[in-house]
Amino acid sequence: MIRLEPRGPVAVSRLIGVSFAAAIAAVVLAAIPMLFAGLSVFEAYGLMAKGAFGSLFAFTEMLTRATPLILTGLAAAVAFRAKLWNIGAEGQLYAGALAAVAVGTGMISAHPIVLVPAVVLAGALAGGLVMLGPTLLKTRLGVDEVVTTLLLNFVILLFVQMMLEGPMKDPMGMGWPQSEPILDEAALPKLMARMRIHWGLIIALVCALGVYFLLKRTVWGFEIRAVGENANAARHAGIPVTATFVRVGLISGALAGLAGVGEVAGLKGYLTADLSPGFGYSGIVVAMLAGLSPIGVVFAALFIASIFVGADSMSRATGVSNYLADLIVAMALLCVLVSGLFLRFKVHLVGRNARKEAGR
């Protein structure tokens, strides 16, 4: 039998320690199915590490993969801080990508100094606007935002598919459902020659610092934290709770929209309906793994990205499916959730015999 007893306050070092422990535990636990698949665990993890850090190319690939994860992770973290459960980063990412393509494929032509920021802003705005609906439904009518944001993901994805099959289809695309390519003047510049890593990473890092600063040092951040930690007390103290939710919703959606901008204007160059392999959902894992800390999000995103990129590389070498990456990521989330229990409670194991004796 297990008995739980509540614990007192938790130190920051302990919070960070728990995130690391959860990541390590996930890697260890994932070794079990690897053994079943007949792999040598050390060899497999060695291949994964090499795939993520083994060369400059591997490293930049990992950073490229981390870029959208940082942004969707921030989107989840900032919303969850206010206890606004935005599960719709995936849809907001596509909305951002769609807006970026709409602006960046010739709607306006201008110098890159004007056009690139216009593309970025359009994407952020689109993501934010998508989140505005669920937020207003929550504050006005009390509609559960988990349901609305989650379902909007499918609505938006279907809308994107419709646009790609119809009005935004590339006439030169050989019939494939994809958009016209983004103009060179509208694309996010590369950070390194012959590598795929792009300016989206800089945007993501600046956003992480920005969100950190917002939460820590501004009145808005103060209000976001107060509403998230105790909405009743915040309301009682005269903090505009509805306005705070709307603000958080816009910021969160905009961050997810930026992830879409990076993918389409920095990496792929055009929009397809398989732009994101679930970055929006992985962002939730990133945020949870980071303990909702914006700086932590950067590190958690790097961890998750190296798992994804490393597993791809390992699967090419060994023939084991790269679903293993999803397994580790899922395991990491479970470990974080379980470790939350250890943070809040002391766990005692109670002997079965002692129980029986006194029971009757």
Next chain:
Amino acid sequence: METDGSQAVPILKLDGITKRFGALTANGDVSLELHRGEILALLGENGAGKTTLMNILFGHYVADEGKVLVGSNDGDLSALEPGSPNAALVAGIGMVHQHFTLAENLSALDNILLGTETLSALKSARLPARHKLENLMSRSGLTVSLDTRVSQLSVGEKQRVEILKALYRDARVLVLDEPTAVLTPQESDTLFATLKKLAEDGLGIIFISHKLAEVLASSHRIAILRAGRKVADLPSDGCDQRQLAELMVGHEITETVREPNQPGAPLFVLNGIFAGQGRDVLHDVNLELKSGEILGIAGVSGNGQTMLARVISGLETAARGSIQLEGVDLGKASVRQMIDSGLARIPEDRHRDGVVGAMTVSENLAIESIREPENQRFGLLRFTELRERARNLIKSYDIRCQSENSPARLLSGGNIQKIVLARTLETEPKVVLAAQPSRGLDVGATSDVHKRLLAVRARGAGVILISEDLDELLRLSDRIAVIHRGVLSAAEQTEKLDRGTLGLSMAGHSEEDAA
């Protein structure tokens, strides 16, 4: 009383119980005995360790040291398995929590049966159970309509269901946690009469309280806890309130006195307020608060006090009626506008509405004024000023905390209340709404709250004091009105009132009934 024979062997014995939470010793080497037919009052301030001790007894916590021994019917003591509520139930320990644990949508009978029978046996168990309960009710005087849904029972009746639930399970020891907190004075008298009868039948009873008068009137023996240790264990005969209070606090107590004061002009007026629905409603509430006056509002919990406080706070908009502060209409005002027009609010549930536990003391001190220029510039927080102001307030209001950067949830209830007092009173408000300002606070913190409220009155502001504690109301208020089922009576001068008449109007009897 047939207690003389069995007095030698206790029915329950706590032996050297020690329980630590980190650095805090919640219970230090506490030993306690309870005999058949005895009513033991467990007295102590908040945080003295009463609830922890009872939670150990009932198996919610495991003691670090010491053990719980239960006497069997043949008189020998055996150790109770630690950490198992089920073992406590089997051993005949019944607990009535302060917050009832009843399923509102089930009948009283089903609530009592719940958990005693398997689902398949539930139907066939009802008839014998009914007989047993009717027998119990006629013996103890705990009458409840067994087929009524719990949601339709009054608070006193719900408590009787809880007690019956324990008795139905053949409890030999009954523990009641603050049983009178939700009752009118008359209901409390009935409860204690019942408990006396049950004790005469051989039940051992422990009740937790911090109300000295009822402890003296209703117990055989009093055990006093202070800072986790038992400081006294004495027969109730021959004790007086002052002695108990000083044992409880550990030092001498000076009582707060209300100086005579001449109330000034009307300051804050409620006119024909209707609000809320269901149980928490206001029905045509009129109220006039003068400057330099404390207006008390008495009532049994759940008679509309919460809604009244919410309306005055600006959290709820009245469906009808007007609110005026110095002639300015605040009927549709938001919380922000209420604060800005000089209305300070002390919420009844300070943990829920008063502070954000995860934020620091300094942040909680500034939360109502965070958008004021002294706290922010261009939307950026002014940390130096925030910290400095927090330090000053911590000093002048004697808030006990490690530093201004400690999370507020680590503070005791009294210190959390001081945070609320500090941030609301430092702006020199014109009207202070104090809802249950000393609920759950110890003697020291309570007298601090009282002094602050009297100081507000002394400088010419008005105070609306909503309380369930009649002693507090009678001591502080210039006038008292009673709220019952959402209707507020006209306020009367405190000098013309006493506990009896107030109790009757709290129970809904008009003055004509009383005469």
